[in-house]
Amino acid sequence: MLANRIVWSLVIVLVALAWRGRWQWLALLRSPKVLLAFVVSALLLSANWLTYIYAATNGHVVDASLGYFITPLVNVALGLAVLGERLRRLQWAALGLAAAGVLWLTFTAERPPWVGLTIGITFGAYGLLRKLASLGALEGLALETVILAPAAFAAMAFWWAAGPTSFPAPSWATNAWLLGLGPATTVPLLLFAVAARRLPMATLGLFQYLSPTMQLLLGVWLFHEPFTLARGIGFGLIWAALIGYSIDSWAHARRIDPA
Secondary structure, three states: OHHHHHHHHHHHHHHHHHHHOOOHHHHHHHOHHHHHHHHHHHHHHHHHHHHHHHHHHOOOHHHHHHHHHHHHHHHHHHHHHOOOOOOOHHHHHHHHHHHHHHHHHHHHHOOOOHHHHHHHHHHHHHHHHHHHOOOOHHHHHHHHHHHHHHHHHHHHHHOOOOOOOOOOOOOHHHHHHHHHHHHHHHHHHHHHHHHHHHOOHHHHHHOOOHHHHHHHHHHHHHOOOOOOHHHHHHHHHHHHHHHHHHHHHHHHHHHHOOO
């Protein structure tokens, strides 16, 4: 699934670049710093994808939702540590509540919530790198998929028609789902990359609550994953942090622009 996601995403972005005739950015590839930055962002992206695929196929959808609930607060912490963004009192309190939620989930489960932490940290760090990137959204995603493509092509060749979920699969429906990974991946990532370049890291986090909420509901109601009282307390602390941070950001925005 990861290999297909990379290959068909590459096809989509190359077609888009060809259609728009945007190849001037290739001159930037002479810079080792640019290449190194995108190698790191590509590895972060692939680690995030792989962890999410593992979570979705091994009964950890609720844990994956935790990762995306944590991501906005990871963005805040990275904005503070790397970009020098300042936090107000309620924002500090929100970070503290979120940290308490993660510690509670670790304590009650007797192990850190690795799936959620990996998803949250990798996607938060990826957002930071894309904010600082010297390439636009489409060009950056093209370079990332080009970097990952050799391994993806090798994996697809190794598993060529090897099973019911390998491309090409015996089922036309499975082939359609695998091909659909391209647009299903590129469209959200391009929109995210555009937002990451235009918005402060703190503001970017506010728009990332819908997806994990949907994942949590799917995990509990559709896939019947357990959601115990102890897990609910941990999630509740993180939700309280997100609500507090959102209220503070809304109030601050109103003070700056009362209209």
